[in-house]
Amino acid sequence: MGYIYLDNITVTKPHEEVVKTITEYLTDKYALATSQFSHSMGLESKEGYDNARHIIANSIGADDENIVFTSGSTESNNLAVKGFAHANKKRGNGLITTAVSERSVLNSMKTLEKEGFDVKILPVDENGRIKLTDLENSINDSTILFSFELANHEVGTIENYKEIVELCNKKGIAVHMDASLGYLHIPIDVKSLPVDLITLTAKRIHGPLGIGALFIRNGVKIKKQMDGGFNEMNLRAGSEPVALAAGFGKAVELFDREKDVVYTGKLKDKLLNLLRERIDDISVNGDIENSMSNVLNVTFHKVEGESTALYFDMEEIEVITGSACFSKSLEPSYVLMAIYNDHERAHGSITFSFSRYNTEDEITKTADAAKRIVDKLMEISPLK
């Protein structure tokens, strides 16, 4: 029996055609793509690279020159937040983000705070969203940027992104949207959504791990963060990762709303129904209504998350938990703590996340396993 992979919120399985595309570039089209005045092989690489950029730009209604390739969402977020702050500090030193933003944004802000920027972190409600009035009230004359997630990277709640972008525009501050979760699942068109910066990544849409992009609207100033050559419109030095970019482009082409959104949503509903039938003490974390169709974050109360995840692994079902024991910092999920301020809820949380490669049968097996695991751990638990 193979693994039942339910950790698609972290990384998805690359499509076969993505792997084929990457292999083709690594095997035959491996020349450096940097110069359009280079040799024929270099030109061929460049063509593939530019084509990938075009596909990605097109997917959000942008022009090709608005897309900068990066090594992934962490780098995109660093470039967006630090790059914007450094390039625009004469206009003001105020930065705002949310308590549930990804660490690459939160920690970029912490670094900027040490450099003298004034950082505000907005709290979130019981679904994981900020209050627009909080954002409005926290903007002052020195504020230059607000950074938020389109969909939360742990519970999948979709933010009120249109209202946020509109408010930032009205207030005259720039807005960065981290769409590393939500990209393609939630259609974005930068012609109608006046957002300044968008983080994109390939790893969550069946593309390769190790490549992402940053959309930068025309006229938005960004300071380069890594010194080197003049690649990527002089915003990101380094030899172009042609094969990964081509794989990213292929993944975007292969995105299929029916398979990736509608079908995964059915799997999510099925698992939640089965879990609720089988297990009494369970809470859904984040917003169940307006959230990523392929993400289900729940807490099995009175049993500890790392033990639960380890039992799932022993049944060859791959899930993650917000338990402190599972994390590198020995702290429970800061996302769940920000939403609920409840340690037990965070420690007992499990994230199930789905893709088109999961089957309904796998979902039934997972629900059956969950029942066995929770019963077993409840037997041991002093909290029953």
Next chain:
Amino acid sequence: MSLPYGKKLLELFKHPHNVGKIKNPDAKATEGSPACGDMVTLYLKVDDKTHKIEDIKFESYGCASNIATASVITDIVKGKTIDEAKKVTWKKAADELGGLPPVKVHCSVLAVDTLRSAIRNYEESHGLIKNKVPTTRNDIIERLKHVMNPMKGLDIVKTGLLFDVIFEDGKVTVILELEESNQFASNLSNEIIEQLQTIWDVKSVEVKFNL
């Protein structure tokens, strides 16, 4: 595939020994809390005359290291006298398990701490503390480091939740920097009383809230 756990640890995680409750135990102790991510409750049945541990059982809300360590130490001390049992260290338990990842040691320490607390509770409730040194205010504060602040996941002393301790004529008053209406007030109050009431020269424990 290599999880950072040895075979023995995983085996005991799957099939832990000595799990459950003991009815009318001679001593019982709980360390940790769901808030700090690990919690162990341990029950002892001790022979009155020989002071040998006749039976020992545990319950755990914790990770694999915690469950496996509790299983190992309960196996080790079963049949031993309480004096022998007191000498069991987490290192010994960890060695039995084939070593533990450094980051997991704290989960394992908790299981051993719980054993020590259970034995101490036994000794105190059975009048076995040989040198009955009068308890000081500092001793009480040390004890309170075993009560976790569920809002922080760390103990109430370290997190500043403990405002003051008054210890006079066997009467302990613990004052917490907290509203009485706080959702955890009652739970904290119970845990503090449980921690302190077994001390031989403590006659009563009262918890007050100063906000």
